Amino acid sequence: MKRTLVLAATVGLLALQGPASARDLTIISWGGNFQDAQRTSYFAPFTAETGIKVVDDSWEGGVGTIRTRVEAAGDPGWDVVHGEAEEVNIGCAEGLYEPIDWSKIAEKDRLIPQAISKCGVGAITWSAGIAYDQDKLSPGPTSAADFFDTQKFPGKRAIRKGPKYALELALMGDGVPPEKVYETLSTPEGVDRAFAKLESIKSDLLFFESGGQAIQLLASGEATMVLAFNGRVTAANQTDKRNFKFMWPSSIFAVDSWVILKNSPNKEAALKFIDFASRAEQQKILPTLVAYGPTNTVAASELAPEVAGEIPTDPKNLVGALALDANFWSDNIQPLTERFNLFTAQ
Amino acid sequence: MKGRGSGATAVLLLPMLLLLAATLFLPVFLMFLESVRDVEVRSALPQTLSALSEWSPSDPLPEAAYSALRDDLATSDPSVTGRAASRLNIALPGARTLLIGAARAFAEAAPSDDPKTVLVGQDPRWGGAQPWQTIVRVQGPWTDEFLLAAVDLRRTSDGVATIGGGLYRKIYIRTFTVAIAVTGLCLLLGLPVAAFLASLPRQRAVPLLLLLMLPLWTSVLVRAMAWILLLQSSGLVNEVLMALRLIEAPLTLVFNRVGVLVAMTHVLLPFMILPIYNSMRTIPRRQLLAAGSLGATPPVVFRRVYLPQCRSGIAAGCLLVFATASGYYVTPALVGGGSDQMLGTFVQLAALRYSNQPLAAALGVVFLCLFLAAIGALFLLLRPMKTLGAELARG
Numbered sequence A: 001m002k003r004t005l006v007l008a009a010t011v012g013l014l015a016l017q018g019p020a021s022a023r024d025l026t027i028i029s030w031g032g033n034f035q036d037a038q039r040t041s042y043f044a045p046f047t048a049e050t051g052i053k054v055v056d057d058s059w060e061g062g063v064g065t066i067r068t069r070v071e072a073a074g075d076p077g078w079d080v081v082h083g084e085a086e087e088v089n090i091g092c093a094e095g096l097y098e099p100i101d102w103s104k105i106a107e108k109d110r111l112i113p114q115a116i117s118k119c120g121v122g123a124i125t126w127s128a129g130i131a132y133d134q135d136k137l138s139p140g141p142t143s144a145a146d147f148f149d150t151q152k153f154p155g156k157r158a159i160r161k162g163p164k165y166a167l168e169l170a171l172m173g174d175g176v177p178p179e180k181v182y183e184t185l186s187t188p189e190g191v192d193r194a195f196a197k198l199e200s201i202k203s204d205l206l207f208f209e210s211g212g213q214a215i216q217l218l219a220s221g222e223a224t225m226v227l228a229f230n231g232r233v234t235a236a237n238q239t240d241k242r243n244f245k246f247m248w249p250s251s252i253f254a255v256d257s258w259v260i261l262k263n264s265p266n267k268e269a270a271l272k273f274i275d276f277a278s279r280a281e282q283q284k285i286l287p288t289l290v291a292y293g294p295t296n297t298v299a300a301s302e303l304a305p306e307v308a309g310e311i312p313t314d315p316k317n318l319v320g321a322l323a324l325d326a327n328f329w330s331d332n333i334q335p336l337t338e339r340f341n342l343f344t345a346q
Numbered sequence B: 001m002k003g004r005g006s007g008a009t010a011v012l013l014l015p016m017l018l019l020l021a022a023t024l025f026l027p028v029f030l031m032f033l034e035s036v037r038d039v040e041v042r043s044a045l046p047q048t049l050s051a052l053s054e055w056s057p058s059d060p061l062p063e064a065a066y067s068a069l070r071d072d073l074a075t076s077d078p079s080v081t082g083r084a085a086s087r088l089n090i091a092l093p094g095a096r097t098l099l100i101g102a103a104r105a106f107a108e109a110a111p112s113d114d115p116k117t118v119l120v121g122q123d124p125r126w127g128g129a130q131p132w133q134t135i136v137r138v139q140g141p142w143t144d145e146f147l148l149a150a151v152d153l154r155r156t157s158d159g160v161a162t163i164g165g166g167l168y169r170k171i172y173i174r175t176f177t178v179a180i181a182v183t184g185l186c187l188l189l190g191l192p193v194a195a196f197l198a199s200l201p202r203q204r205a206v207p208l209l210l211l212l213m214l215p216l217w218t219s220v221l222v223r224a225m226a227w228i229l230l231l232q233s234s235g236l237v238n239e240v241l242m243a244l245r246l247i248e249a250p251l252t253l254v255f256n257r258v259g260v261l262v263a264m265t266h267v268l269l270p271f272m273i274l275p276i277y278n279s280m281r282t283i284p285r286r287q288l289l290a291a292g293s294l295g296a297t298p299p300v301v302f303r304r305v306y307l308p309q310c311r312s313g314i315a316a317g318c319l320l321v322f323a324t325a326s327g328y329y330v331t332p333a334l335v336g337g338g339s340d341q342m343l344g345t346f347v348q349l350a351a352l353r354y355s356n357q358p359l360a361a362a363l364g365v366v367f368l369c370l371f372l373a374a375i376g377a378l379f380l381l382l383r384p385m386k387t388l389g390a391e392l393a394r395g
Helices: A001-020 A032-050 A063-071 A085-093 A166-173 A179-184 A188-201 A212-220 A230-237 A267-277 A297-301 A326-345 B002-035 B040-046 B044-053 B063-075 B079-090 B097-108 B113-123 B130-137 B145-149 B169-201 B202-218 B220-229 B235-245 B257-281 B285-293 B298-308 B311-326 B330-335 B341-352 B355-380 B382-392
Strands: A025-029 A052-057 A079-083 A119-132 A157-160 A207-209 A225-229 A242-246 A252-260 B153-156 B159-162
Touching: A025 A032, A025 A267, A032 A052, A032 A267, A079 A267, A079 B097, A079 B169, A085 A252, A085 A326, A085 B079, A085 B097, A119 A212, A119 A230, A119 A267, A157 A166, A157 A212, A166 A179, A166 A188, A166 A326, A179 A188, A179 A326, A188 A326, A212 A225, A212 A230, A225 A230, A230 A242, A230 B097, A252 A267, A297 B330, A326 B079, A326 B097, A326 B169, A326 B341, B002 B145, B002 B355, B040 B044, B040 B079, B044 B063, B044 B130, B063 B097, B063 B113, B079 B097, B079 B130, B097 B113, B097 B130, B097 B311, B145 B153, B159 B285, B169 B257, B169 B341, B169 B355, B202 B257, B202 B298, B220 B235, B220 B257, B220 B330, B257 B311, B257 B330, B285 B298, B298 B311, B311 B355, B341 B355
Parallel strands: A025 A052, A025 A079, A157 A207, A157 A225
Antiparallel strands: A079 A252, A119 A225, A119 A242, A119 A252, B153 B159
């Protein structure tokens, strides 16, 4: 009897301890076919090359999510996270990430400047912009002003539930040149101006929650124009044989980065993974699967022309585009979101 | 003997009390604490605060403040500074960049450089009183700023004032309006269904009850998406109505309040039907027949014999649906429009997007108080305990 008890206790202890001490490298990204593409271009080849097992899961973003994990003390449960510029920014200032040892990133010199920061290594470039269905709208809109012109293009417009991208688009639609957008938005008058522009088409505005919904609204004809992510538009054209068009002028482009969570027990493997994911050889695979751009300039230059034409960093796609200002949003996200919610509530 | 009995009861109750303490009272207490604590700035900038202790905004800033800030930023752990920067940014948007920038500027400057020149050179805003005033204002260690912000109030030099358009008050009203409407709809739809089920013999009621439970096995997300497909302007509902020539143009049924009410009622209906069905099943049929044979018309039988006896079931159903509906978050986010988002969305925004956990906690505290008041009112209205007590007394 006694022996059985001891045995049971030992087994119990082992079961408790087993997974904790030998957790596989855990990588968190945005899910969906984007993460499928990352699995093919990064996770699987990394395991094949190094023998390091990778577990991947998805998240919904928000620096608060990361803070909760890191502040719980001990193992945060996640090692590498694919985050947006704002999350990288704030989290780094708050000490939620391990600083990157750049000497371990072999192709550092090939990365675009926005991909290099204290805590983050650029993973992809992506754009948010106006998209429409060429089968239903011909000729289509050519400028941000057309998004707000419901006389010329009748129908609903769908934007994400939140001020980010919407306010930038509103100012560009009101004639502010891209390089002046954040300067204007930093003044109370500029914010008023952006909201006034949104107000002008309020009865035609729809608000969506997830990037997938934007495409669905466009596909069903519920919305004539949507504010969408470029990769989703290309994916809808390729897989569902749609004839959607993503408008590059007045689109807003941003860089997402890999970060390593503080106190990660797999720090070394995590850095090794990030080094692997920054190589041109791996980075040129991803854009063939989803239309997000590499941060490695060599990878960008080696893409086939039909692939390169669909990604944000292609030189002709950058004409009239705006670079997202992560600092602006990490400083102003709360007051502007509250104002935006008041706007939608009225 | 009696003493032993109550001792045993206490021991038997202990696990439940511990569970309640660990899963309910402690988290609620911590939530309250989070909403009033304000320690980030005082732990990162102690010397700056003591240099500013005598200062009033109308005076010129003491020179010691600049060097104190430099020393604080040099000695504090970067993560402590980062938290203070996030805290300052809540009080003064832009202060995050300001403080992080100051830390960087001091790190790059030579120790002999004049701290004031370094600071103002990095960002001219440091030359003004505002950043310093903000540092003094959020020195804690306790604050009512977040609880006030959760009811759209803000302290000013002369008392309290309402902030902007009163966003959060609108949200509480909206949340309860939706929850009450959903409870009403569930009751309206659920009562006849429960009465019908209760009138069936058990072997015929069980398969129907299983059918009723079936939707509970699908994810809320999937059900919301399904409703979008059904209700959108090119969806099945609109197409059928148009084919029947009942409407000319498609109705807007989703991404507005209609969609929210339909989808939430669908999800929560079983929680209304089951408790009502349960209480109805215990009502003896013979009572109804007796009432009928004594001359009561069917509506009178229903109102005076049937309904009072299933009151506890109705109350349980209403409480369940109302409580669950008040906390709803995913469904309104997906099928609602801009003006249908419920409180859950705003708590999530504050906690995860704004990095403003105290505000999230304060919204929770205010909501909890309002919610308890609402539940109390519902209790008084439906008096489930009275009928329950009466039933117990009847034995």
